[in-house]
Amino acid sequence: MTNPNINLKTVKDFIPDEAPERFIYKMNPDKHEIALSTHDLKVFYGDNEALSEGDLDFERFKITSLIGASGSGKSTFLRSLNRMNDGVATVKGNIMYRDLDINSSKIDVYEMRRHIGMVFQRPNPFAKSIYKNITFALTQRGNYTKDELDEIVETSLKQAALWDQVKDNLNKSALALSGGQAQRLVIARALALKPDILLLDEPSSALDPVSSAQVEDTLLELKEKYTIVIVTHNMQQAARISDYTAFFHLGKVIEYDLTRKIFTRPKVALTNDYISGNFG
Numbered sequence: 001m002t003n004p005n006i007n008l009k010t011v012k013d014f015i016p017d018e019a020p021e022r023f024i025y026k027m028n029p030d031k032h033e034i035a036l037s038t039h040d041l042k043v044f045y046g047d048n049e050a051l052s053e054g055d056l057d058f059e060r061f062k063i064t065s066l067i068g069a070s071g072s073g074k075s076t077f078l079r080s081l082n083r084m085n086d087g088v089a090t091v092k093g094n095i096m097y098r099d100l101d102i103n104s105s106k107i108d109v110y111e112m113r114r115h116i117g118m119v120f121q122r123p124n125p126f127a128k129s130i131y132k133n134i135t136f137a138l139t140q141r142g143n144y145t146k147d148e149l150d151e152i153v154e155t156s157l158k159q160a161a162l163w164d165q166v167k168d169n170l171n172k173s174a175l176a177l178s179g180g181q182a183q184r185l186v187i188a189r190a191l192a193l194k195p196d197i198l199l200l201d202e203p204s205s206a207l208d209p210v211s212s213a214q215v216e217d218t219l220l221e222l223k224e225k226y227t228i229v230i231v232t233h234n235m236q237q238a239a240r241i242s243d244y245t246a247f248f249h250l251g252k253v254i255e256y257d258l259t260r261k262i263f264t265r266p267k268v269a270l271t272n273d274y275i276s277g278n279f280g
């Protein structure tokens, strides 16, 4: 586990009077490989500005957690990162990925989503076999031989830590899987497209504790090869698995820092209040 020494109960109210109202960790590109960054991101649902001033850098091969109370803008931010808000909200600002602004109207959104995949809160396998769940998107947009597809299915399921449980039943319906297995299948489905970045919106909140722990373990293994951004309501989960944490409040990122700093010595009083359980 990434941060085994963090104990939320030890966080004390020590914020000095001169503490900043916001703190956003800025990465030095010479020291950190930045996989994705947002600049002056603002999201509007109609006239309602749901998110403003989202300027964050995401480091490659790290897990970043987005935390904050319900309605603080975490999902709005996450969904903007691979244009899931298109047609739902107006997203202004830049989202830089490999020197491209993927918030530009010139971007091929479907192609971009091969690089930046999304996993949702409730496992949503298709009503198809386990095998076809993994291969469906690939066969819609490309030509693959049976051997190539077999190889992708095996690799993706192994990466999602599901292969051993399903390898003899690949033609069975994915709807028969348990919640935790279904969520790992959905992760495998996203991995089959060979993304760089995986976005997950509360991927284990609908799961029992054992399945949730399995998904956490899977994410920790995946970060060797993928950059992961995860929305979670579970602060213990954020503390356990993430390298960086961003705290959202009323549509703003209030504090963004290394997870161990956020959970042991936050710089902003509001963050301290939130992680101490004073609201949210």
Ligand SMILES: Nc1ncnc2c1ncn2[C@@H]1O[C@H](COP(=O)(O)OP(=O)(O)OP(=O)(O)O)[C@@H](O)[C@H]1O
Pocket: 045, 050, 068, 069, 070, 071, 072, 073, 074, 075, 076, 077, 088, 248
């Ligand atoms: N499709 C939508 N249409 C209109 N307003 C929306 C829509 N989705 C979210 N909002 C509003 O945007 C704000 C931020 O919501 P968002 O879902 O991003 O918060 P959140 O922090 O992810 O909350 P939760 O933890 O409950 O999922 C809220 O005021 C919410 O009501």
